[in-house]
Amino acid sequence: xxxxxxxxxxxxxxxxxxxxxxxxxxxxxxxxxxxxxxxxxxxxxxxxxxxxxxxxxxxxxxxxxxxxxxxxxxxxxxxxxxxxxxxxxxxxxxxxxxxxxxxxxxxxxxxxxxxxxxxxxxxxxxxxxxxxxxxxxxxxxxxxxxxxxxxxxxxxxxxxxxxxxxxxxxxxxxxxxxxxxxxxxxxxxxxxxxxxxxxxxxxxxxxxxxxxxxxxxxxxxxxxxxxxxxxxxxxxxxxxxxxxxxxxxxxxxxxxxxxxxxxxxxxxxxxxxxxxxxxxxxxxxxxxxxxxxxxxxxxxxxxxxxxxxxxx
Numbered sequence: 300x301x302x303x304x305x306x307x308x309x310x311x312x313x314x315x316x317x318x319x320x321x322x323x324x325x326x327x328x329x330x331x332x333x334x335x336x337x338x339x340x341x342x343x344x345x346x347x348x349x350x351x352x353x354x355x356x357x358x359x360x361x362x363x364x365x366x367x368x369x370x371x372x373x374x375x376x377x378x379x380x381x382x383x384x385x386x387x388x389x390x391x392x393x394x395x396x397x398x399x400x401x402x403x404x405x406x407x408x409x410x411x412x413x414x415x416x417x418x419x420x421x422x423x424x425x426x427x428x429x430x431x432x433x434x435x436x437x438x439x440x441x442x443x444x445x446x447x448x449x450x451x452x453x454x455x456x457x458x459x460x461x462x463x464x465x466x467x468x469x470x471x472x473x474x475x476x477x478x479x480x481x482x483x484x485x486x487x488x489x490x491x492x493x494x495x496x497x498x499x500x501x502x503x504x505x506x507x508x509x510x511x512x513x514x515x516x517x518x519x520x521x522x523x524x525x526x527x528x529x530x531x532x533x534x535x536x537x538x539x540x541x542x543x544x545x546x547x548x549x550x551x552x553x554x555x556x557x558x559x560x561x562x563x564x565x566x567x568x569x570x571x572x573x574x575x576x577x578x579x580x581x582x583x584x585x586x587x588x589x590x591x592x593x594x595x596x597x598x599x600x601x602x603x604x605x606x607x608x609x610x611x
Contacts, residue, residue: 405491
């Protein structure tokens with residue numbers, strides 16, 4: 300027998316043995332992953348399916364006689380609710396202004412903290428404080444600070460002669476939502492700051508210095524060199540915060556409860572009213588499903604943009 304014929308069984312056995320070993324490793328890996336999968340199904344998938352199912356059912360604890368298959372009746376009732384368009388518009392305003400303000404302020408502060416200044420480390424540690432403050436604590440604190448009777452904000456504005464008299468910021472139809480947006484920007488922009496600061500530190504200083512030597516001004520260096528380098532970080536942060544902000548409930552509820560006269564009510568607040576005040580879980584599930592569809596659409600758009608960019 301030739302040497303090749305003698306080695307062939309050993310190679311086949313070795314190959315077959317590696318295949319069995321890989322199968323064993325995969326089985327063990329599946330066993331380790333199984334608890335996480337079961338936990339996900341119990342905590343996320345099951346409630347999600349339940350909400351989707353309830354959205355097509357009549358489910359009102361105040362009228363248990365009305366039950367069974369509703370079809371699209373819950374969706375129709377939600378969409379034709381007199382406050383739906385107002386809540387939808389408030390959600391858009393709340394989300395767009397909050398995310399835009401957080402990004403702009405985060406970008407400015409990130410550039411400032413990226414400079415070689417004295418005490419830079421201390422400033423970087425301090426700026427994260429608003430982000431770690433619990434939403435309830437931040438909301439209640441700002442509510443007290445903005446009250447017209449004893450709020451320090453009105454006191455300062457009057458003493459500086461910016462206002463003639465105190466303003467009920469959270470009690471006026473025109474200012475309630477914008478005031479909560481301002482407070483939300485104050486709390487959330489540090490997250491943008493830290494993320495964009497990390498991105499700035501990865502930008503090559505050699506390229507910036509070469510552009511400066513070639514005569515590129517500060518504005519051109521920012522828009523044509525630095526900002527494109529932050530595109531991936533920026534898109535990721537904006538996408539995440541659009542979802543987080545759109546579904547945010549606690550900040551608005553703590554400060555205004557959707558008032559006055561529904562002027563600051565958003566879709567999550569509307570879902571809460573359906574479920575916890577009217578006990579109409581069918582309508583609440585329908586509105587929640589509509590928001591879920593919106594979030595999925597945002598994810599698909601972001602995914603398509605990312606895939607297109609990677610292929611390009």
